[in-house]
Amino acid sequence: MRVLIICSIFAGSLLAGNEDSFLLRGATIHPVSGPDISGGMLLVKDGRIADLGAKLAVAKGVRVIEAKGLHVYPGLIDSGTQIGLAEISSVRETVDAVEIGDFNPQLQAIVAVHPASEHIPVTRANGITSVISMPSGGVISGQAALIHLDGWTWEQMQVRSPVSMILQFPVIQTGGRRFAAAAARTPFAEAKREYERRFQQLREFFEQARRYQKAKQAGGPGFQTDAKMEAMLPVLEGKLPLVAHAVRERAIREAVAFAESQKVRLVLAEAREAWKVTGLLKEKNIPVILGPTLELPLEEDDPYDKAYALPAELHKAGVKFAFASFSTSFSRNLPYQAAMAVAFGLPYEEALKALTLYPAQIWGVSELVGSIEKGKLADLILTDGDPLETRTDIKQVFIQGRAVDLDNKHLRLYQKYMKRP
Amino acid sequence: MIRLCMSLIAITTLAAPPIVIRNANVLTVTKGRFQGSILVRDGKIIEAGPKVMIPEGARVIDADGQYVMPGIIDPHSHIASESTNEGSISVSSMVSMEDVLDPEDIAIYRALAGGVTTVAVMHGSANAIGGQCSVIKLRWGRDAQGLLFDGAPPILKFAMGENPKRRGTPTQIPGVPSAAPRYPATRMGVIDVMRQAFLEAAAYRDSWRQYEAKRQRGEAALPPRRDLKLEPLVELLEGRRLAHVHCYRADEILAVLRLAQEFKFKIAVLIHVLEGYKVAREIAEAGTGASTFTDWWAYKVEAYDAIPYNAALMLRKGVLVSLNSDSAELMRHLNQEAAKAVKYGGLSEDEALALITINAAKQLGIERRVGSIEPGKDADLVVFDKHPLSNYAKVLRVMIDGEFYFDRDRDMSRRAELEARKKALLDRAREREKRQAPSRRRPS
Numbered sequence: 018m019r020v021l022i023i024c025s026i027f028a029g030s031l032l033a034g035n036e037d038s039f040l041l042r043g044a045t046i047h048p049v050s051g052p053d054i055s056g057g058m059l060l061v062k063d064g065r066i067a068d069l070g071a072k073l074a075v076a077k078g079v080r081v082i083e084a085k086g087l088h089v090y091p092g093l094i095d096s097g098t099q100i101g102l103a104e105i106s107s108v109r110e111t112v113d114a115v116e117i118g119d120f121n122p123q124l125q126a127i128v129a130v131h132p133a134s135e136h137i138p139v140t141r142a143n144g145i146t147s148v149i150s151m152p153s154g155g156v157i158s159g160q161a162a163l164i165h166l167d168g169w170t171w172e173q174m175q176v177r178s179p180v181s182m183i184l185q186f187p188v189i190q191t192g193g194r195r196f197a198a199a200a201a202r203t204p205f206a207e208a209k210r211e212y213e214r215r216f217q218q219l220r221e222f223f224e225q226a227r228r229y230q231k232a233k234q235a236g237g238p239g240f241q242t243d244a245k246m247e248a249m250l251p252v253l254e255g256k257l258p259l260v261a262h263a264v265r266e267r268a269i270r271e272a273v274a275f276a277e278s279q280k281v282r283l284v285l286a287e288a289r290e291a292w293k294v295t296g297l298l299k300e301k302n303i304p305v306i307l308g309p310t311l312e313l314p315l316e317e318d319d320p321y322d323k324a325y326a327l328p329a330e331l332h333k334a335g336v337k338f339a340f341a342s343f344s345t346s347f348s349r350n351l352p353y354q355a356a357m358a359v360a361f362g363l364p365y366e367e368a369l370k371a372l373t374l375y376p377a378q379i380w381g382v383s384e385l386v387g388s389i390e391k392g393k394l395a396d397l398i399l400t401d402g403d404p405l406e407t408r409t410d411i412k413q414v415f416i417q418g419r420a421v422d423l424d425n426k427h428l429r430l431y432q433k434y435m436k437r438p
Numbered sequence: 439m440i441r442l443c444m445s446l447i448a449i450t451t452l453a454a455p456p457i458v459i460r461n462a463n464v465l466t467v468t469k470g471r472f473q474g475s476i477l478v479r480d481g482k483i484i485e486a487g488p489k490v491m492i493p494e495g496a497r498v499i500d501a502d503g504q505y506v507m508p509g510i511i512d513p514h515s516h517i518a519s520e521s522t523n524e525g526s527i528s529v530s531s532m533v534s535m536e537d538v539l540d541p542e543d544i545a546i547y548r549a550l551a552g553g554v555t556t557v558a559v560m561h562g563s564a565n566a567i568g569g570q571c572s573v574i575k576l577r578w579g580r581d582a583q584g585l586l587f588d589g590a591p592p593i594l595k596f597a598m599g600e601n602p603k604r605r606g607t608p609t610q611i612p613g614v615p616s617a618a619p620r621y622p623a624t625r626m627g628v629i630d631v632m633r634q635a636f637l638e639a640a641a642y643r644d645s646w647r648q649y650e651a652k653r654q655r656g657e658a659a660l661p662p663r664r665d666l667k668l669e670p671l672v673e674l675l676e677g678r679r680l681a682h683v684h685c686y687r688a689d690e691i692l693a694v695l696r697l698a699q700e701f702k703f704k705i706a707v708l709i710h711v712l713e714g715y716k717v718a719r720e721i722a723e724a725g726t727g728a729s730t731f732t733d734w735w736a737y738k739v740e741a742y743d744a745i746p747y748n749a750a751l752m753l754r755k756g757v758l759v760s761l762n763s764d765s766a767e768l769m770r771h772l773n774q775e776a777a778k779a780v781k782y783g784g785l786s787e788d789e790a791l792a793l794i795t796i797n798a799a800k801q802l803g804i805e806r807r808v809g810s811i812e813p814g815k816d817a818d819l820v821v822f823d824k825h826p827l828s829n830y831a832k833v834l835r836v837m838i839d840g841e842f843y844f845d846r847d848r849d850m851s852r853r854a855e856l857e858a859r860k861k862a863l864l865d866r867a868r869e870r871e872k873r874q875a876p877s878r879r880r881p882s
Contacts (some may be wrong), residue, residue: 107738138735313767317544318860319854321551322771346736353774356829406829407777427735431747431783434715435754 037064037395037418043085044399049373050388060239061395067207068391070264084089087412090369090404091388092146092396094163095348096306097286097341100140101130101150101164101171106345115154119215120222122248126150127178130171136345141166142351144398144411147176147386149341149376151183151260156215157222158183158246161260163380165396167416181284182252186272186366187215187262210376216271223279226253245261257420258282258379260306265315266290273301284379286342289294289315292327295334304379307371309344310354322361327373329362340368356405368405394418455495456484457840459821462501464652467508467791468810476506478817481839486811501555504834505825507791508554508810509818511798512769513729514682514709514762517545518559518574518585525605526566527623531594532666533569535559538701539582545766546585550844552770552821553833556587556799556808560709563597563684564605566622566631570670571595573802575818578843585657591803593706597684598628598694599773629693636701639671646672656837678708680803682729686740688716695724707801709762712744713751719757726760727801749793750783760798773826780827787827795815 041059046069048054060067060075104111114127130150140148151161160179168174189212191203203211226249232240233250251257258279261272267286276283283301285291287308291298298305307328314323331338340355342348355368377387385394396416402409414421441730459473464486464833474488477496485491492498501816516522520538527685539559549557550664561569575591606623608616645662646811667678673679681698685691697706697871707727712735714728728750730752734756745751763769776790786791789851799809807816817840824831836844 063635104735105739105742282718311767311771313545313548313770318856321548321849345735350733357771360830360832407774408780408827410781427745427747427782430745431715431751432745434718435751437716437719 024323026421035063035080036420038062038081039080039418040073041082041084041397041399042091043083044087044089046389047090048389049086049091049369049423050390054245056085059389059397061397061415063080064395066389066391066393066395069389084399086401088400088402089389089405090398090400091143091370091373091386092145092398092414092416093351093404094339094386095140095145095351096376096379097150097308097343098150098348099146099153099168099345100136100148100348101132101134102126102152102173103345104134104136106132112226113136114152116152116159117154117217119155120157120245121152121155121159121184122157122252125162125163125178125246126152126160127164127171127175130162130164132168132170132174132318134323135325135426136348138422140348141414141416141421142411142423142425142428143352144397144400144414145348145351146396146403146414146416148348149180149380152182152276153183153185156185156187157427158185158217162259163382165416166401167421174383177380179251179257180382181258181260182248184219184259184261184272186261186268186275187212187382188263188265188268219275223249225370226250230335232290242370252281253279255280255282258284258381260284262286263309264289266293269294270297274302277301289327291325292323292330295331295336298331298336299334302337304339304375305331306341307331307338307354307375309342310340310357311350325357325361328355328358328368331368332363334408337375337378337379338371340371352405359405365405379432442838443868446557450572454480454840455497456493457497457499457817457837458490458492458503459506459819460490460492462504462506462821463825464811465507465787465826467788467795468812470788475694476811476817476819478837479838479839481564481817483813483815483819484782484818485813487533495882499835501821503823505822505831506811507553507773507820507822507826508560508745508795508815509808509820509838510772511556511560511760511802512549512554512763512772512794512810513707513760513767513801514560514764514767515549515557515712516560516764517549517557517766517769518543518576523562523564524569525562526620527669528565528602529567529635530561530565530569530671531635531668532568533561534568534818535561535572536582536586539572539585539718540625540862541572541580541582541585546576547578547844548766549769550836551846551849553826553836554769555818555820555836555838556802556804557769558593558802560593560682561595566602566628567599567635567671568595568597573804575835575838576843587707587807589804589807590676591680592670592673593802594674594683595682596632596694597686598690599625599684599686599736601684602628607815609616613790621751625687625690625693626692631699632694632697633700634673636675636697639668639675640701643672643675675701675703677703682707682709684709686710686712688713690781691717692720695720695726698726701782701805704826706803707760710764711824712741712748714757715745715748716743718752718757721752727760727762727776727797728752729762729798729801730844731764732775746778746782749779750785753779753785753789754783754792758797758800759793760801761793764799773822773831777827777829788867790827790859 046054046057058073059069065378099114102114161181162178163176163180164174191208229246243288263269263272286306312324319361374387377383397415399413454477475490476486520540524533559572571593573587574585605620705726712726733746772794779785779790796809799805819837821835822831
């Protein structure tokens with residue numbers, strides 16, 4: 018017994034030097050997955066949440082962080098960004114998100130994540146601790162990764178990769194997406210043929226992958242490994258969700274039917290007309306990654322608040338969703354997208370969950386992140402209030418128990434030029 | 439007949455009963471905050487204070503627990519206009535947004551629903567000297583003429599940096615014939631285009647002065663030929679028109695400030711001005727205003743040093759600062775943008791709200807009419823359900839010149855009816871299509 022106590026003291030003093038172990042004391046804990054604990058204690062050990070409660074018996078020597086009057090929430094998750102893949106959106110050389118070719122399931126976003134991107138410290142300073150970083154080219158764009166916004170290398174940043182296969186679901190597109198290409202409008206008939214061609218190619222690509230799967234299982238002579246086909250296997254096996262970007266009703270319905278016919282797990286992204294198909298989404302249990310709430314309505318005659326009220330509508334219909342910025346430089350504003358949804362009818366608790374617990378569940382990482390629970394990674398934010406309000410300050414951000422530096426390019430320039438005589 | 443109807447409308451407006459908004463949390467912006475009432479009559483704010491006498495026959499609106507602030511002013515937007523850029527030439531000062539105002543742009547209503555009441559409709563930034571701009575009030579339902587903000591000083595738009603030089607080195611878009619390069623292609627060229635134009639304008643002004651002098655002396659003289667391109671520039675040189683300059687980088691900001699000094703005029707507003715914080719001292723010394731975004735950055739190289747502290751830092755260094763949207767979406771929640779200036783740089787509530795009201799009004803030269811809640815000013819008011827700097831705040835009503843142009847309850851209650859009407863129209867169109875093509879079937 019005496020030996021044990023000595024050991025724990027010894028361990029305690031060791032812990033004191035350990036930057037990813039501490040006791041956070043006095044803050045209101047918002048676990049998201051359970052009731053709030055005001056003036057509680059939160060024990061973090063080796064980067065994971067060891068315990069939480071109103072009062073914990075804690076070994077001596079543990080580093081204590083006093084946080085009276087503050088609030089602790091799980092780190093926020095942005096379910097759609099190009100952080101690490103794109104630095105300055107208009108400068109080609111700094112963008113690694115769009116590859117040549119329509120079918121590139123073998124591409125892995127994770128290997129192109131630039132750990133020194135200025136977007137990383139800027140984004141995490143506002144409480145975003147992990148993001149989905151996704152490619153966006155062609156029809157099958159490649160594999161997305163869930164990354165921590167902290168780490169010396171992309172390997173250290175990686176929470177899980179791949180977390181999904183990205184599909185730009187084919188649509189009839191007459192206008193160029195970019196302002197500059199507006200002059201290059203395609204006639205409808207031609208756009209429709211192009212859409213049909215892409216859709217057909219998509220079906221054939223999946224069939225090809227299935228034949229490959231069978232050939233591999235059969236293991237006959239002459240079987241050759243193919244990188245594109247290999248990448249499709251986890252999708253066909255239902256292990257890796259297919260994220261289909263489908264904005265309008267037609268694309269959403271077709272994506273749902275396609276996923277069903279292929280027996281793959283589907284997640285919809287940027288489904289701005291999801292409100293037209295809530296019954297279907299609920300019935301098939303298909304989660305939605307919402308595009309920005311602070312967005313104009315799609316149609317001229319849509320109600321002005323259509324985008325603001327979409328999350329509330331989906332919630333009422335029982336459709337599961339997570340928020341995403343689908344941006345790089347605006348990722349830090351993710352909590353305000355959720356706040357606007359609350360102003361237009363979404364229950365506050367749901368908004369918070371759609372930034373934390375729900376994305377963790379959708380991406381299959383709820384054993385690691387998304388709430389403050391024993392055993393999960395200590396991705397935490399310490400605030401002086403509600404993190405969905407702009408005026409709230411993020412006092413500290415912990416990623417895997419380490420207090421990350423909140424300094425960033427913007428703060429540095431501010432401090433530098435504030436001092437300019 | 440139309441004229442008769444118009445005059446009837448005018449009479450009913452004049453005869454409209456006074457309106458009292460009471461029990462509200464009133465954020466005046468210039469005179470602090472109080473709990474009380476606002477009396478509106480004939481389109482003007484008559485009284486505002488904790489205790490206001492309710493005149494007989496007044497329409498009383500209870501705003502218990504709600505917040506009233508002055509109508510939001512967006513000094514840089516491209517809504518309500520049928521076109522934006524006359525980008526074929528580098529100096530297009532003869533074109534005017536007033537000729538292409540589109541009163542049916544749904545963006546007007548959507549902006550209203552975000553609490554915006556006054557907007558400067560700007561020419562684009564495709565060329566060094568763009569076009570003349572229009573200041574409008576969002577009187578949704580009126581015609582183009584009815585949108586104009588009477589008495590607002592005229593504006594001429596200038597642009598620097600990447601946008602105006604882009605046509606100098608056109609990007610190749612596959613399938614699109616590439617345009618011939620247009621001078622300028624560099625920041626040196628942009629400032630040169632401006633200087634050449636002002637030299638021409640000064641010469642043109644002098645030729646008119648000489649002509650007038652000769653006439654005064656009774657000498658025979660032919661008037662110079664009118665030049666519609668140079669006239670707005672002369673107005674600018676004579677202080678009868680405001681210069682709004684789209685700019686990003688510190689070097690170009692300084693260059694245009696020095697150019698204005700060279701030609702002895704004052705630039706009213708530097709727009710976007712994302713590196714304004716680097717030369718805040720010089721901007722303040724020039725007495726020039728700055729209208730910026732809060733946190734847009736990294737969308738192009740000249741926006742890579744943009745910081746969300748820009749507004750607060752410039753304000754602290756003595757610059758008159760406002761926020762602008764440049765976007766039909768962002769303009770719908772400029773109140774939330776103002777909150778970012780509290781977060782980034784620690785402005786007070788009043789300072790933050792001033793960024794989207796009185797400061798913008800000063801920059802547009804309309805501060806005696808709008809921008810704060812003070813007796814005598816236009817009754818342009820926004821009612822929020824919560825404090826407008828909260829992300830949960832929703833606009834309930836918007837008043838312009840004493841009339842409600844947005845009412846959330848009314849908007850909500852009309853939706854089912856509008857939806858039914860739309861469906862009926864679509865059904866009828868489909869029916870007609872069917873009748874007109876009875877047996878046409880596509881081969882399967």
